Amino acid sequence: MDSDYETTQPEVIEKELSRKISNTILNSVGGTKPWLLFSGIGLIIFAVFTLIDFFSIYSILSRSPTMLAMGIMYLLTGIVQMLLGIHLIKYNFAIDRLLISREASCLEASLAVQRKFWKLAGVFVAISLALLLLKSLIGVNGIMLGIFGVLRGY
Structure with a gap:
């Protein structure tokens, strides 16, 4: 070794990894199947109803920006x-x-x-939290503007 910080590389010995899966793993993973199917079908049912809601309010979406934003959220939520x-x-x-x-x-x-x-779910949660924060900031600003407007006599 030329330096105190240099490490020696251990000899790499390749071994054939066992390709057999233990019964414990199979039982654990297999035990999730009913819940996966139930949750997957449930999410698809929620998606269908969310998209039905979107299309039922579609005609009034163009009347205001707030309604348009709500409609876009319904559409994106249904798709996700x-x-x-x-x-x-x-x-x-x-x-x-x-x-x-x-x-x-x-x-x-x-x-x-x-x-x-999980990647898709995580992205959805991150976007939802960001939109919630944005909505909260806009809401707080709107409340503060309303309070100051009342205090000023507007």
Whole structure:
């Protein structure tokens, strides 16, 4: 070693990894299937009703910017709910393939679908929180303007 900060590299010994999935993992993952299917179908039903709500108020959306913003939120929420539901159902089917094949590649594929679900859910939560913050700031400003308007006699 030329430096005190240099580390030695251990010899890498390649071993064939076991490609067999334990029964504990299969039982744990398999136990989520009914809830995945129920939640996925539930999200799709919520999405359908949210989109029905959007189309039922579509005619009044152009009357005010507030209504237009609300309509866009209904539309986006419905689309995201639909996508989340589809990802949960895909995850359910990926677990079916895993339980039948018991192969690590099927576990990896099911975890990849799960990762996509959580990524989409996380993005949706982040956007929702940002919009809630924006709405709160606008609401607080509106309240403050109203209070100052009353105090000034407007």
